[in-house]
Amino acid sequence: EGHYFLVIVDSYSKWPEIFKTPTITARTTIDLLFETFARYGLPETIVSDNGTQFTSSLFKEFCESLGIIHIRTAPYHPQSNGQAERFVDTLKRSLRKIMPGAGHDIGRSLQIFLSAYRATPNKSAPDGLSPAEVLMGRKHRTTLDLLKPPSEHRAALQRNQRQEEQFNKRHGARKREFGKGDSVHASTFVHGKLVWQTGTVIERVGNVMYNVWLEDKKRLIRSHTNQLRARGAQKSRPIRKKLSRRSSYLYTSCSRTCRSSR
Incomplete structure (x- = not known):
């Protein structure tokens, strides 16, 4: 209607x-x-x-x-x-x-x-x-x-x-958790196509969302746990990128x- x-x-x-x-x-x-x-x-x-x-x-x-x-x-x-x-x-x-x-x-x-x-x-x-x-x-x-x-x-x-x-x-719901500093592959869309890019978990936002720093693109994205894959057991070096104050609010239920x- x-x-x-x-x-x-x-x-x-x-x-x-x-x-x-x-x-x-x-x-x-x-x-x-x-x-x-x-x-x-x-x-x-x-x-x-x-x-x-x-x-x-x-x-x-x-x-x-x-x-x-x-x-x-x-x-x-x-x-x-x-x-x-x-x-x-x-x-x-x-x-x-x-x-x-x-x-x-x-x-x-x-x-x-x-x-x-x-x-x-x-x-x-x-x-x-x-x-x-x-x-x-x-x-x-x-x-x-x-x-x-x-x-x-x-x-x-x-x-x-x-x-x-x-x-x-x-x-497609799955139980998958990542920690701060974990190396991951993150799925992103570039010109309408799915592309996997390497990144590092910066912080967890709620139960199933993560802020991820893309190493190649040098930018921060937000991804669902189903959009992430573990890249290896080694943790990357801490990212010294300063996050905005608003990011800290995202932990609120x-x-x-x-x-x-x-």
Whole structure:
């Protein structure tokens, strides 16, 4: 229908918000985030993809004015924003099942999905509770409560775990860690082609992101763990390149995850 969707997921409670919008300009995105912040308060950190609305100077000023740290994912690697990507994957699969019964009304279908998702136990949430329980301290009553006995809670957690494992397998998720000073090969795109370049890990940013100094290009890049390969057991000499003050902020745990989708 020519609409875009701004997807926001709280990284702690897993509470989602979805906004349908005809445009995804920086101004529109900022207005929708303001609406969200008015309900739940300001986040400490926003993790987003590299859409133009998020890379604009206007969005940068918006985050700085509210004291929000903005982290963008590694280019050409949407899995870096895994939380939002998993949610979008679940959303698409669910809408295909919901829309026929909702008269193909996208607005109504979204609300049906959100109601169910917020009330469903989430393995990644604290104590495996539902987003509603974590955020509001109580369960949301839904029509499923008339059909599903309490004993189904554990079964729901197990289903969620299987779904997460299947998603990680399909999307190439791997457990791989690097330390400061490790020599690596980093995949980068040059003129639209994938190229492996030698580099050195400068620092770890969050759970799966690293700042890497490319030795040939003499520049710093950010890479997802899946974009890195160990080059050898030897560690390179320390790089004495001075990083910007903003780099130190990237260790702060995120509290909002944003993604735009069409």
